[in-house]
Amino acid sequence: MAPLPADLPFQLISKTIGQGAYASVRKAIPLGRRNPVIAIKFINKDHAFRQGRLTPKQINMEVTLHAHLGKHQNIIQHLGHGEDQLWTWIAMELAEGGDLFDKVEADEGLPLDIAHFYFTQLISAVSYMHGKGIAHRDLKPENVLLGEDGDLKLADFGLAALFKKDGKSRLCNTICGSPPYIAPEVVNGRKSKRNDLLDNGYMPNICDIWSCGVVLFVLMVGNTPWDEPTMNSWEYKEYVDTDGRSSDELWAKIPPDLYSLLRGMLKVDPQQRFTLDEIRTHPWFTRDNPFINGKRKNRVEMATQMLSHLHIDLSQPPSQSQRGFSQPSQDPDAMEIDSTPHRSRAEPSSGLKITSTQPETPIADTPFDWERPPRLASHDGMSASQPSKAPIQSSAQLSQSTQDMLSQEPSMSQFKATPGVPLSLTQAANRFNDILPHYSLARFISPVTISHIIPLLCDALHRVNVPVPSLTANKSLAEQEAEWERLGEASIRVKMADGRRQGLNGHIVIERVWFDGQQMSEVRFVKASGDPLEWRRFFKEVTLWVGEVVLTT
Incomplete structure (x- = not known):
């Protein structure tokens, strides 16, 4: 409810388009101009301190690290920042394509080539960050957005950490991240002094590799492999007990040539986990893909395939698709992030x-x-x-005229008896967003x-x-x-x-x-x-x- 800064160098043109624990995002344009449309993240200092226990130094760290990243095609670009007594604001590139995972069908995932396409872009973004000495530490679907042409855009650097400076690496000991995507060494370490700090630190860049592996799994099957990387999750426990050869039905959907890459990225021992170089040279990563370095028309085809995979079979009785949930953890101290999770079934x-x-x-x-x-x-x-x-x-x-109009609306295609996109829509499309809208x-x-x-x-x-x-x-x-x-x-x-x-x-x-x-x-x-x-x-x-x-x- 606090009034926003009065002397902003831009004009706000929307209500809230995104929200976090203590921040919100709105659209804006430069003063006296109509473009470009950018995104402004407003961080309420008092709320961040009371709700997130964030000090001004930590808020400034997000601004500094985001600015330090510079420009990369798969990372939301920092454009400027400022503050007053109540707020810190960050001007950023607007992800005009919306959320990537809003366009991924739950419990099904994306077509193989498209999942591969987005994974290579994610690794490109993370590799660039690590090259700058910065780890993201919060890689999850909420932070994976799309540009206007369908390219992946990595966002939200509120938990980012500088792990290397002047050639010297340092450990982190803060417990942070989202339980289904967080690395096991972050949540299973000893905490004798504070519940949110580990006695022995971890390498945040190696933790990012684990999170990328979970994101790849979700791209492929539309669900996480476990709810949290602790023995309270039976999926994770079986994964550990079988040395990565889980009998879970979700793993059965993973192609054999991808299985070895995922097992390498999801090594419980961080010292054995794949490095970025090992990921980039893996046969599945280097496989041919028609959407990589393709022409603009390939982006239309990619969007068409993604839209075709979004479907709801209204003829199916709801009770027939119920699979139930795994039991929640009984250990209240297993994780100090939100509440004890369990995977969506x-x-x-x-x-x-x-x-x-x-x-x-x-x-x-x-x-x-x-x-x-x-x-x-x-x-x-x-x-x-x-x-x-x-x-x-x-x-x-x-x-007939109303039917024709409805047939051009992307959201109506998900209710078709036979999933598909009208030919008239694809013939008129020139860009990714012509098929898959940002909303x-x-x-x-x-x-x-x-x-x-x-x-x-x-x-x-x-x-x-x-x-x-x-x-x-x-x-x-x-x-x-x-x-x-x-x-x-x-x-x-x-x-x-x-x-x-x-x-x-x-x-x-x-x-x-x-x-x-x-x-x-x-x-x-x-x-x-x-x-x-x-x-x-x-x-x-x-x-x-x-x-x-x-x-x-």
Whole structure:
């Protein structure tokens, strides 16, 4: 709530587009100009100190290290910084392609060549950082973004550390990172003095190698190999006990030629772990790939394949895809990062553990400060035709012109009976973003009104163990429904822990739209913070429970 600095050398042009524990990100443009559009990270000093125990020196370290990195095509570029009494701000390159892992199908991953393409770019970025003597220490999906042309952009250097200066290396002893991606030596070391510090340090650059291995695994299969690298996780324990020859079904999806690379990167003993040189010379890393050094049209093909892999089979009963979760750790001191996690085991009814949930309707009366993704369609004025009361299962009941418009919307392709991208969309595309937009595809259209869709969504949230308090606290149901319809929009705020017990927060936004003279509702799942792949999984779970009122093509 603190006022932002008044003398900023740029003009803010958006609401919040990203959020961390004590920082938020908004879009801006230079004063007196229309471009380039950049991103500004605002760090609240007092909040960072109280919530993150970060001193001014540590905040300045993030600024200094990010600036020191200079320019690399796969790293978000530092453009400037400043501060006042309340805030530190960092001006950065805007990742115009959005989150990479928002475009990865949960529990399926990416096509092989595309996963390889992004892994080589990740290694390029990490190699460059290490060459500058800087380790990232927080490599995870939330920090892997995309540029406008689909290139990977590594972001967020709040936990970065200088491990080499003037040719001399130093150890780190701070416990930091995200449990599914963190290296075992960080969490399993002795802590006799403070719970957040190790008695014996670790080499953060070697820890980055481990995290890159986990990210590669997720790119391939759409899930993490374990919830945390401790013996409290049965997946990790079996991996260790079998010397990397796990019987877990996820590992069965890894191609044989990639298996050896992953085992080398995920060596428990950091001294035996692959180096960057060993990774870059591994046969799987050096394999031919049509998307590497390819022409611009290859980026369109890459985006087309990625979009084709995003799909939700609404004909599948939700209960049939339930696999359950592994049991949470019983050792409260196993990790001092967030809460004790356990890996997501998809899918509907999977048992998301809740920290708190609060409905926010109408949205105009709430502090919903997020930049909303653009609507699929919005038509001014009301049609003379009355909304149909019968749910529409297919766009075939709409006019041909409306069907044609819907077929060009990327988010509609995920509900096709046969996954694919319309030829008309690919023929007109010249860039990666023409196929895959920067905004999240976690959205759907429903033919029912706001007052009808909200109870269905609330019931779906309950079914995935996200309880929603009463929506009619101080009003009658009729009064609340009338207000939703009058405003034409509503929002349900969701705050939960994902399947690995990591924070996952955002809003489900419902807005009235019109198609072919018929009133419908557009439902968008807007993530505030948390793993984008976990948010995708959450969206899929809820959507399957309300599938009978989802408009399909």
